[in-house]
Amino acid sequence: WRRFLQTVGGVTLVTIGSLGAFYYVAQKDKTPGVQLPHDPEKKTLVVLGSGWGATSLLKSLDTTDYNVIVISPKNYFLFTPLLPSVAVGTLNPRSIIQPTRYVTRHKTRQVSVIEASATEVDPIAKTVKFADTSEIQGEVAETSIKYDYLVFAVGAEVQTFGIPGVKEHSCFMKELEDAEKMQRRFLDCLESAAFPGQSQDEVNRLLHMVVVGGGPTGVEVSGEIHDFLEEDLRSWYPELANSVRITLVEALPSVLPMFSKQLIDYTESTFKEAKIDILTKTMVKEIKEKSVVLQRPDKSIVEVPCGLVIWAAGNKLRKVTQDLMARLPQAQTNRRGVAVDAHLRMEGTDSIWAIGDCAATSYAPTAQVASQQGAYLARILAQIAKRDNLEVRLKTLQDGPQTEETKPEIASIERQLVKTEKLRPFHYSHQGSLAYIGSDKAIADLPFFNGNLATGGVATFLFWRSAYLSTLFSLRNRTLVATDWIKVKLFGRDVSRE
Ligand code: FAD
Numbered sequence: 001w002r003r004f005l006q007t008v009g010g011v012t013l014v015t016i017g018s019l020g021a022f023y024y025v026a027q028k029d030k031t032p033g034v035q036l037p038h039d040p041e042k043k044t045l046v047v048l049g050s051g052w053g054a055t056s057l058l059k060s061l062d063t064t065d066y067n068v069i070v071i072s073p074k075n076y077f078l079f080t081p082l083l084p085s086v087a088v089g090t091l092n093p094r095s096i097i098q099p100t101r102y103v104t105r106h107k108t109r110q111v112s113v114i115e116a117s118a119t120e121v122d123p124i125a126k127t128v129k130f131a132d133t134s135e136i137q138g139e140v141a142e143t144s145i146k147y148d149y150l151v152f153a154v155g156a157e158v159q160t161f162g163i164p165g166v167k168e169h170s171c172f173m174k175e176l177e178d179a180e181k182m183q184r185r186f187l188d189c190l191e192s193a194a195f196p197g198q199s200q201d202e203v204n205r206l207l208h209m210v211v212v213g214g215g216p217t218g219v220e221v222s223g224e225i226h227d228f229l230e231e232d233l234r235s236w237y238p239e240l241a242n243s244v245r246i247t248l249v250e251a252l253p254s255v256l257p258m259f260s261k262q263l264i265d266y267t268e269s270t271f272k273e274a275k276i277d278i279l280t281k282t283m284v285k286e287i288k289e290k291s292v293v294l295q296r297p298d299k300s301i302v303e304v305p306c307g308l309v310i311w312a313a314g315n316k317l318r319k320v321t322q323d324l325m326a327r328l329p330q331a332q333t334n335r336r337g338v339a340v341d342a343h344l345r346m347e348g349t350d351s352i353w354a355i356g357d358c359a360a361t362s363y364a365p366t367a368q369v370a371s372q373q374g375a376y377l378a379r380i381l382a383q384i385a386k387r388d389n390l391e392v393r394l395k396t397l398q399d400g401p402q403t404e405e406t407k408p409e410i411a412s413i414e415r416q417l418v419k420t421e422k423l424r425p426f427h428y429s430h431q432g433s434l435a436y437i438g439s440d441k442a443i444a445d446l447p448f449f450n451g452n453l454a455t456g457g458v459a460t461f462l463f464w465r466s467a468y469l470s471t472l473f474s475l476r477n478r479t480l481v482a483t484d485w486i487k488v489k490l491f492g493r494d495v496s497r498e
């Protein structure tokens with residue numbers, strides 16, 4: 001009995017301790033302290049965007065160095081890797097977003113957050129024009145500000161290649177509203193198929209889900225739809241479940257070209273078992289209201305009836321990025337994105353840095369790259385602030401009377417300035433590629449000693465979950481996502497259509 005009571009006592013103490021620590025961290029997050037106001041002596045740093053690049057920068061940036069202004073049409077950060085899970089209701093949309101103010105209100109100096117889209121950047125006059133593009137606007141909905149330094153982190157937008165019908169008839173998988181729209185339309189297809197008197201052909205059409213693009217986004221979305229079907233729809237729509245079909249269309253010879261061959265094969269065989277059809281070397285030529293037009297490998301054209309098309313065919317530059325590049329035609333000749341030097345400074349400017357999907361670097365446009373670039377840039381900006389302060393001090397000393405006391409200080413500042421000139425170039429450290437493929441399986445290409453470890457299966461799925469849970473930016477998001485996973489395990493996904 002004594003041993004039993006000791007164990008119970010120990011467990012109780014540990015539980016109370018953990019809950020106390022959890023409560024303390026949550027309360028600390030919830031109650032930001034008093035911040036220093038903007039300082040007219042400091043330079044203005046404008047950050048465009050609130051995605052992976054910008055948020056990672058803001059987390060690491062020492063805001064005492066600058067007056068920071070963040071401009072983004074979304075007043076939150078979106079954790080994109082879990083977006084496909086929102087599209088089928090595994091996760092609540094709010095679980096994977098974090099208001100930008102939750103980051104900025106914890107910084108030492110105030111950071112202004114403006115919900116607006118940058119419409120024009122003038123790299124010569126050093127100004128940014130921006131507009132409130134939301135539903136509700138005040139008397140002023142457009143203005144411009146001057147910057148000393150600008151971080152350009154606006155990401156990319158969905159590439160449609162000008163294919164007819166893509167914008168009108170398909171769902172994207174890029175923003176939170178895209179996932180919510182897909183969930184609504186998917187459930188609408190189901191309910192319409194359940195409408196009395198529907199012919200079997202029409203039921204088959206409504207329940208045919210076509211995913212375009214065999215990159216990681218398309219593969220993850222296909223896997224998530226399959227899970228929804230197997231784990232929930234079979235219970236709530238037993239008469240329809242067998243008619244649901246998922247087709248993944250990819251123009252290239254295989255899906256997931258960025259993963260190792262072994263994992264491509266594993267994904268293809270998992271999809272085969274899951275009855276997800278993969279059509280490779282097949283290109284979508286047009287999307288109509290009730291069908292998708294495909295060009296098959298033999299170049300023949302076929303029109304396939306479907307209820308829902310999810311477009312995950314890659315990204316292109318935003319207009320604001322193209323316009324900025326067009327202002328510096330000599331230096332900006334890379335059509336993939338903003339050309340930057342080894343320190344991520346935009347070629348042809350001395351005060352703009354470009355990070356993430358909008359920048360043309362030798363790395364893939366991923367969250368991993370964008371977040372490492374953001375953290376790197378925070379260090380560079382700290383060094384630049386130090387250099388700027390030294391230069392101001394040097395100028396003050398040089399403009400004043402030269403005495404025996406000022407001479408050594410001038411020499412010391414000059415030495416320090418030489419040091420601050422040496423900026424380390426950006427170096428990307430690849431932590432591996434992970435993707436969820438449905439049926440509680442994930443694939444991972446992980447750097448292992450000097451080689452690569454390719455792994456797939458249920459254990460990799462658990463690793464995928466824990467990796468993303470720990471990568472989420474806050475305790476709040478981690479708690480919400482973990483709770484959603486538990487809720488779905490216990491009660492299943494909600495099939496009500498909002
Ligand atoms: P974003 O994160 O897209 O941020 C851009 C920001 O700019 C946004 O806040 C946007 O609102 C804002 N903005 C847009 N226009 C303007 C404007 N005119 N003015 C000001 N601000 C503007 N990568 C991985 O490494 N691993 C993954 O598992 C992974 N999964 C993904 C899943 C999905 C469904 C998607 C779509 C992408 C995924 N990615 C993943 C890729 C990753 O999301 C991107 O590479 C990453 O978001 C790039 O970061 P970014 O900061 O450049 O752009």
Ligand code: NAI
Binds near residue numbers: 218220312
């Ligand atoms: P992507 O560019 O990687 O893939 C798009 C695919 O669509 C391409 O394979 C292309 O051949 C195909 N395609 C284009 N037009 C087509 C057409 N008309 N018909 C048929 N197929 C067509 O895009 P994705 O998947 O959105 O990824 C974007 C970036 O985000 C990538 O860098 C990717 O690595 C990253 N990402 C990473 C994830 C992960 O690591 N788990 C998850 C999602 C995205």
